[in-house]
Amino acid sequence: MKFSTIEYVIREVFFSFRRNSWMAIASVSTVAVSLFVFGMFLVIVMNMNKMIDTLESQVEISVYLEDSVAQAQIGRVEEKIASMQGIAEVRFIDRDTALARFRERLGEQQFLLDALGEKNPLPNGFEVRVHRPDMVKTAAAAIGQIEGVEVVKYGQDVVEHLFDITRLIRIFGVALMFLLAGATLFIISNTIRLTVIARRKEIAIMKYVGATDWFIRWPFLLEGVFLGCIGGLVAAAVLWGAYGMITAKVYETLAFFPLIPAHPFLLYILLVILVCGVLIGALGSTISLKRFLKA
Amino acid sequence: MIEMKDVSKIYENGAVALEHVNVEISKGEFVFIVGASGAGKSTFIRLLFREVLPSDGTLVVNGFDVVGMDHGDVPYLRRGLGVIFQDFRLLPDKTVFENVAFAMQVIEAPRRRIQHSVNAVLDIVGLRDKYKCFPSQLSGGEQQRVAIARAIVNNPALVIADEPTGNLDPETSWEIMDIFKRINGSGTTIVMATHDKHIVDTMKRRVIAIEDGHIVRDEAQGVYGYEV
Numbered sequence: 001m002k003f004s005t006i007e008y009v010i011r012e013v014f015f016s017f018r019r020n021s022w023m024a025i026a027s028v029s030t031v032a033v034s035l036f037v038f039g040m041f042l043v044i045v046m047n048m049n050k051m052i053d054t055l056e057s058q059v060e061i062s063v064y065l066e067d068s069v070a071q072a073q074i075g076r077v078e079e080k081i082a083s084m085q086g087i088a089e090v091r092f093i094d095r096d097t098a099l100a101r102f103r104e105r106l107g108e109q110q111f112l113l114d115a116l117g118e119k120n121p122l123p124n125g126f127e128v129r130v131h132r133p134d135m136v137k138t139a140a141a142a143i144g145q146i147e148g149v150e151v152v153k154y155g156q157d158v159v160e161h162l163f164d165i166t167r168l169i170r171i172f173g174v175a176l177m178f179l180l181a182g183a184t185l186f187i188i189s190n191t192i193r194l195t196v197i198a199r200r201k202e203i204a205i206m207k208y209v210g211a212t213d214w215f216i217r218w219p220f221l222l223e224g225v226f227l228g229c230i231g232g233l234v235a236a237a238v239l240w241g242a243y244g245m246i247t248a249k250v251y252e253t254l255a256f257f258p259l260i261p262a263h264p265f266l267l268y269i270l271l272v273i274l275v276c277g278v279l280i281g282a283l284g285s286t287i288s289l290k291r292f293l294k295a
Numbered sequence: 296m297i298e299m300k301d302v303s304k305i306y307e308n309g310a311v312a313l314e315h316v317n318v319e320i321s322k323g324e325f326v327f328i329v330g331a332s333g334a335g336k337s338t339f340i341r342l343l344f345r346e347v348l349p350s351d352g353t354l355v356v357n358g359f360d361v362v363g364m365d366h367g368d369v370p371y372l373r374r375g376l377g378v379i380f381q382d383f384r385l386l387p388d389k390t391v392f393e394n395v396a397f398a399m400q401v402i403e404a405p406r407r408r409i410q411h412s413v414n415a416v417l418d419i420v421g422l423r424d425k426y427k428c429f430p431s432q433l434s435g436g437e438q439q440r441v442a443i444a445r446a447i448v449n450n451p452a453l454v455i456a457d458e459p460t461g462n463l464d465p466e467t468s469w470e471i472m473d474i475f476k477r478i479n480g481s482g483t484t485i486v487m488a489t490h491d492k493h494i495v496d497t498m499k500r501r502v503i504a505i506e507d508g509h510i511v512r513d514e515a516q517g518v519y520g521y522e523v
Contacts (some may be wrong), residue, residue: 002403202386208344209449210374211401213367 005023005215012219013226016195024227027191031231031280032238034180035273039239041173042269047260052159054258061128061140061154069148074124077148081128084142086135091127098122123150181280184231188284192224196292203292213293220285228281229274236270296322296453297343302352304338304508312338314508315481316352320486322452325479327495328488329519330505336488339345340457341487345369346374357452370463374402377446377483381458383438385430385445389415392426395444402449416444420474438466454478456487457514460494468494492519 017024065077082090093101099120103110103234130139136154144152196203205215243266249261297320303498304313314337320326330336341347342354345361354361359372385394392413399409417423420440422486430438446454452468456475460468472494489495495502502517503510512520 004400004406007402008400069440165434201384204396205386206401207370207377208373208384209398209401209445210370210376212370215401215403292354 009218013223016101025193027187027227028231030187031206032182032234034184035235039273040176050260052162063126064123064151066150086131088131093125095120095124097123185284189288192285193288208241224285225278228277232274233278236273296320298355300353302349302450305350307389308354325485325500327502335505335508340488343455375452377451377454379456379459381461383442390426398445398448412448416448435463453484495519
């Protein structure tokens, strides 16, 4: 593209902003709101994923032995577990200790256990820690194969529950995002269409004198990209501020809560938001121009 | 310059505008297309710069196969043509100079050449001293002269005019025709649709008469017709 053409394109975009300033503001706001919500969901989902990771890494593997396992065999099972790869610690929990712990956890509802009388329904078992969180699953499976082991648990209930919640948020987020993307596209393409209609005489003349489609398209495309880009910047700025505030608050009150630190995580999110804004802007103007360039 | 073979144009609503039309126009000719309103004149004109496509037949304009060409090549066909309309079609918020320069800007001509060429064509149409005026400050004849300047600024091989004098009084019309004569004198082919009998009869150029979508007369030094 020639320099004089670039100058022409930029001038046209500038004029168009002035001519339709209200519509431009409306589009920028819509883009900003949509992208902010989009960014929010990204942040939430990614934080949930991180939380799942943390929880998985913290969980112990609980191994319960069959009642038939004799005292002598217990030591062999322990050795077997300890010799497996990635095992950090194996601790034997006999059934009495287990019952005592259970009683403690029940607190005021301890009387429930009185119904059992002298019988202890809990099995002997081990608490096993692994070196790395991604080893939990394989280690648990391997332990389950050992003779005399009845059940192996590693808090998969909590993890699976979190997965469910994340999946729900993800589905909801994606649905909302599609809706918002549709609304944003609609608003942007409408804004550009106002410009196109205001200039349709000019476009017709451009075509009569032999302007290429791309020459005609550039100013409009750039206008859409600008609208999307500015909206994206606003959304990014607001999200940046909001995340900073939330993390500060959370660390104050729930220090153990594993939020992803803003840097560099948020930068990627902001980049994604900006790119989305640009894409939506470009797509919006392409849609509104399509009809005018056909003939 | 123009080769129209067995061209028909039927619009989507079923209206038959042209039927089996055969015309050949050579370089440097000055041709009037005459006929009543709705006879197919406008369609004939619009086919030439590919504003509409023939439903049938072949059409070659200035070396371009109008029917078979890619959409992306249409701008290059039009760069070799100058189109003039009855309603001038100037941009109201641009000056005379800018209106003419616009035609060169959009095909990305270098700035220095724009300056030079625009001044030259404004000389031809006699509006050099009004280059700063806006269209609203000009008379109808002057506006049409600006439109002509815009049409010829890129040195087209063919000028297509659709009722260029339709909105003008007789005297002004003659000023426009004088300009056309001069343009034609420099070798540019001119195809002009009109129903101004006086102009056609006085100019004594080739006349193609269209009636109900058919060419009913094609004479080298024709007149408008007998029953108008």
